[in-house]
Amino acid sequence: MSAEDIxxxxxxxxxxxxxxxxxxxxxxLRAAGSVVNNKALAEFxxxxxxxxxxxxxxxxxxxxxxxxxxxxxxxxxxxxxxVDELESRGLVSREQGRTDRRQKTVLATPDGERLHEKAEAAxxxxxxxxLAALTDTEAATxxxxxxxxxxx
Amino acid sequence: MSAEDIxxxxxxxxxxxxxxxxxxxxxxLRAAGSVVNNKALAEFxxxxxxxxxxxxxxxxxxxxxxxxxxxxxxxxxxxxxxVDELESRGLVSREQGRTDRRQKTVLATPDGERLHEKAEAAxxxxxxxxLAALTDTEAATxxxxxxxxxxx
DNA sequence: CTAAATCATTGACATTCTCAATGATCGGAT
DNA sequence: ATCCGATCATTGAGAATGTCAATGATTTAG
Numbered sequence: 001m002s003a004e005d006i007x008x009x010x011x012x013x014x015x016x017x018x019x020x021x022x023x024x025x026x027x028x029l030r031a032a033g034s035v036v037n038n039k040a041l042a043e044f045x046x047x048x049x050x051x052x053x054x055x056x057x058x059x060x061x062x063x064x065x066x067x068x069x070x071x072x073x074x075x076x077x078x079x080x081x082x083v084d085e086l087e088s089r090g091l092v093s094r095e096q097g098r099t100d101r102r103q104k105t106v107l108a109t110p111d112g113e114r115l116h117e118k119a120e121a122a123x124x125x126x127x128x129x130x131l132a133a134l135t136d137t138e139a140a141t142x143x144x145x146x147x148x149x150x151x152x
Numbered sequence: 153m154s155a156e157d158i159x160x161x162x163x164x165x166x167x168x169x170x171x172x173x174x175x176x177x178x179x180x181l182r183a184a185g186s187v188v189n190n191k192a193l194a195e196f197x198x199x200x201x202x203x204x205x206x207x208x209x210x211x212x213x214x215x216x217x218x219x220x221x222x223x224x225x226x227x228x229x230x231x232x233x234x235v236d237e238l239e240s241r242g243l244v245s246r247e248q249g250r251t252d253r254r255q256k257t258v259l260a261t262p263d264g265e266r267l268h269e270k271a272e273a274a275x276x277x278x279x280x281x282x283l284a285a286l287t288d289t290e291a292a293t294x295x296x297x298x299x300x301x302x303x304x
Numbered sequence: 305c306t307a308a309a310t311c312a313t314t315g316a317c318a319t320t321c322t323c324a325a326t327g328a329t330c331g332g333a334t
Numbered sequence: 335a336t337c338c339g340a341t342c343a344t345t346g347a348g349a350a351t352g353t354c355a356a357t358g359a360t361t362t363a364g
Contacts, residue, residue: 010303013223016211018204022279022291023185024224025298030178031225032302037175047350052170059168065312071165072176073183075353080313094312102311102360127174133304138297139174145286145294146177150184151162152285201320217343227322232344246343254329254342310361321350330341 033130040122044115045089049074051119053082057092057108058116064103091115185282192274196267197241201226203271205234209244209260210268216255243267 018024037048046054052072056063065083069076083106086092091112097103108116131139170176189200198206204224208215217235221228235258238244243264249255260268283291 011223013215013219016213018207026178026182028225030182033175055170061168063165067165071163073180131301133301142297149283149285
């Protein structure tokens with residue numbers, strides 16, 4: 001975020017060996033994306049986290065809280081807090097699990113769906129900006145490789 | 153980290169639209185890498201953060217603290233804490249900036265160099281495991297695309 | 305039918321993030 | 335030369351996040 005990083009400038013330290021570390025590259029790109037996303041989501045009273053939960057609640061997959069925790073790499077207790085907040089705003093509701101009464105599935109309300117639709121547009125626009133340096137095929141390749149590394 | 157994610161299993165929620173969001177993919181891969189890295193670095197009394205600082209201090213580029221903050225996407229105050237800790241362990245030293253007396257350059261001591269060498273090997277091994285699902289060329293492509301998205 | 309495991313939840317604690325304020329120093333404009 | 339605004343490292347405070355252990359309700363395995 002300094003002058004060096006703003007636009008097309010390669011920081012001096014990018015010469016270092018660490019600049020090839022996947023961990024650092026992921027962290028940097030993610031950090032940059034996070035601030036942009038949170039800025040864009042503020043308008044809807046959401047943060048990256050709550051947006052992700054809302055988004056999955058809108059997916060039609062009827063995720064349980066445990067599934068949300070695993071999928072979002074969060075502790076189950078963090079999901080409780082996030083769902084509490086979304087539920088209190090009437091964006092989401094907890095339903096009894098179909099087959100297992102221990103679990104609760106998280107579903108979006110009509111209000112939640114509407115809000116998600118707008119927030120989604122904003123986030124996708126952020127994503128487009130973040131990957132502006134890549135061609136469409138490059139962006140697709142990046143997505144494909146990340147998914148492969150995660151889920152193969 | 154649940155049963156679904158352990159080995160080669162694609163979680164049910166990966167069908168959702170959100171599974172294509174770059175932000176989520178980055179966050180997930182990074183989260184997974186972080187726990188592995190921190191586990192491997194514990195043996196050396198380092199965490200991901202302090203390792204990164206030590207690594208840059210060993211680069212020969214004589215980074216200033218401001219540069220470290222920008223490059224690692226951290227607040228300058230966090231760098232102070234990290235350098236304090238490394239310095240108190242004798243792994244790193246602060247030197248007066250050559251041209252600007254406001255800035256301080258962070259350099260590794262011989263002890264720091266030695267520790268970094270061992271830690272580096274451990275982290276590179278973690279990285280290899282994390283990208284095990286990718287071929288060598290795919291891993292190289294991933295690195296290239298991440299760098300391009302960041303620094304173009 | 306019992307014992308172990310799993311789910312959501314609560315609460316405590318540590319780590320990390322984000323900001324504002326400070327004194328020292330620098331750079332540029334007069 | 336001197337003032338003025340900007341930048342550097344540092345400190346400190348408060349919010350957000352991460353991590354872990356314990357709980358009651360329920361399911362699954364034996």
